[in-house]
Amino acid sequence: MPSPDTVRPADVSLSAAFWYWLKLGFISFGGPAGQIALMHAELVEKRRWISEQRFLHALNYCMVLPGPEATQLAVYIGWLMHRTRGGLIAGTLFVLPSLVILIALTWIYMAFGNVPLVAGVLYGIKPAVVAIVLAAAARIGARTLKNAWLIAIAVAALLAIAVGHVPFPLIILVAALLGWIGGRVRPDLFVIGGGHGGVPKSYGAAIIDDATPTPLHARFSWARLIAVLAVGVGLGVSAWLAIAALFGIHQPYAQMGWFFSKAALLTFGGAYAVLPYVYQGGVETYHWLSGPQMIDGLALGETTPGPLIMIVAFVGFVGGWSKALFGADALPLAGAVGASVATFFTFLPSFIFILAGGPMVESTRDNIHLTAPLTAISAAVVGVIVSLALFFAQQVFLLTSPQPHLDYLALAITVAACIAVFHYKIGTIKLILACALAGLVVSYLPSIAVAIG
Template sequence: MNTTSAPQPVSFWQAFVFWLKLGFISFGGPAGQIAIMHQELVENRRWISERRFLHALNYCMVLPGPEAQQLATYIGWLMHRSWGGVVAGALFVLPSLLILIVLSWLYIAYGQMPLVAGLFYGIKPAVAAIVVQAAHRIGTRALKNQYLWAIAAASFVAIFAGNLPFPAIVAGAALLGYLGGRFAPAHFAVGGGHRPADKHFGPALIDDATPTPAHAQFRWWRLAQVVVIGALLWLLPMAWLSNQFGWQHTLTQMGWFFTKAALLTFGGAYAVLPYVYQGAVGHYGWLTPSQMIDGLALGETTPGPLIMVVAFVGFVGAYAKAALGADVPFLAGAVAACLVTWFTFLPSFLFILAGGPLVESTHNDLKFTAPLTAITAAVVGVILNLALFFGYHVLWPQGFGGGFDGISALIAAGAALALFYFKRSVVQVVAVCAVAGLIARLLTH
């Protein structure tokens, strides 16, 4: 490969093919997805330089929403204007949505079959271990001093003992972070987590010194246009749902609930899962705790952002509630999965298309603000509570009075060992645990 001259210009359709391919291979959670994009776009294809790639990533990291999907949207927008961003972001999600609709239907229709039940019997303990690993991974990165440890502990107590809603915990952490940034700035001045660019792979199409293209330059009228279009794209479907079915209908409430969830995903999907659980399981009763664990397992093992678990929640909830009538449960589930995906990801597109020109106005590294640092610390405590919740339902499936499930405990311990010590991937761990669960079920039933 010639690394002394810039690559040939990339057409919209060449980029389209790449973004479609990425949608089917984007396994491994945000870290894995960002690594794939870096290897393909920075190292192999040289569509964008290392410095510009990290600059875009730092912006996406401070936004609510799935940062890998937003990064794809940002680079697509930078290369091929608004439609390039829309296509890149949509193709990052669509394969996962279609796969999850099919898997959700198979789960509902055949989940009680011995084969499927056995597989999920092994997957549930693996998911509990995966969530513990997520708390550890985020904690080691976020909890750099005793102030942040205290915020994490307080958030755990607030949600575990006080059963406070997740938005209240986020708001409280943001306030503490703001005060900490004013009175103890050294303890809250945590960077974006990405080192400055120190590698060079040859000239790129969008290089360090490449001028910002005309469409990416900030203009007030363009910002107003994006805001108005975004508001209409949210308001029109919500108004139609409310008018057609009523505000209290399952589909309308899903649209409203997942709009709020989309604005609370600071710190990634694991941060918003407790909020989704509180609403979908505790408040609305769209699915059971056991189904929530199974949905997270499906989200972990399919391509796309982990937050795509919301498609499973929407499908199962609308299917079980017969949201469109008792005779078309699959249609209700599929419509709900598409609706919740729309409302969950719409803000992500708007943040990039509206904020991108502001980011492109400077190529200096962005930093996390003190409130976001505190929110990330609070998220650690919230995820730990989620891990305990999953562990309880896996190890005592009938409650504390129903006996301890020793086989699930062994599988969970094996999954934790594979994740923490042997550094195996989530997909590998889930697959092995699923087989172990099936064998255990066949031997004990």
């Protein structure tokens, strides 16, 4: 009698897949690493919808794309199993719960953020954000900065954005150019091992197994590629033109559509990499929100399920609310529309990349001419993330009222958070809850009451 692991599981209906992706949207905490681990444990090990090798193959493709890799992996697997409908369902349900939760949390933040209880919680979370960003830089740096050349790119990126105030897109372009040159001159310096690699394991026969033929809908054809690109780009352009016609081309909603479309194409290395660009646009260029509000948004994003890039929903909500785009009596509605616009234009490119480029996966695997520029970009991203941590530290630790001084209690919370993250490997959610409790406690001390307003 054959072992249960050698028997191929029964095909999964679109309805069953729908409920799984919806569940995943509500439990996908832990950033991209945690989300990918959740999908691997459920889809590869437990349900055996897809084999280890096919899962890693899809993940490698998603890793070289701009955009949230966990979201794109969900779209890819949903598309591979149930065609375009499956990809759209998987990606939408991966993001939708996070959007709804963030709209609710941001409404509470904007309406009640000055209430002492809420202010105290935020006071403790902000120092935790500094530690979380530093941990992200260390994590990406450990995986990427394998030689002196890549370290030099990271340092140059840090100086460029922190001292020279060079725009983030220009840093990415220069890093890509250096990687392209390096991949031809010294390719050995731009090959990064580890990561998600290794020898694929087998957890038993899968619905989409190593030897399963490529489904008809996943086979490459130029006609299909052009059709998907035309529909995807046409959808984005049509949506932006409709928004511009309804609200005005120079008004915040149209600006958000254009800005977040560009941001979506720059998210190499994860959400932390593009946050400086979002900060430059949202705070300095368009004035949708303030620097301290940006930190609060990142804190809220860390506590909700879904991809961290969902902080764009917070930016869009605060922008719509602060500009009172529907009048003073409809601030929540203006915020919700802003959050939806930011989310739509941020994630649309990810769906296009997968649905159009999925059939070309095999042609992208292990191509040094493609991966070398991305390796250099990843090195630059480390420097950019460090600059982000420095900026957040300045906002959290340096107080200006009643006179410039250091907030030593906030600094102490950050030091404790760094010890918890780097030494004890405490998870993000536990860290934020602990720091929120600490902030709530110290917020009632007389010496802190003035500092937190």
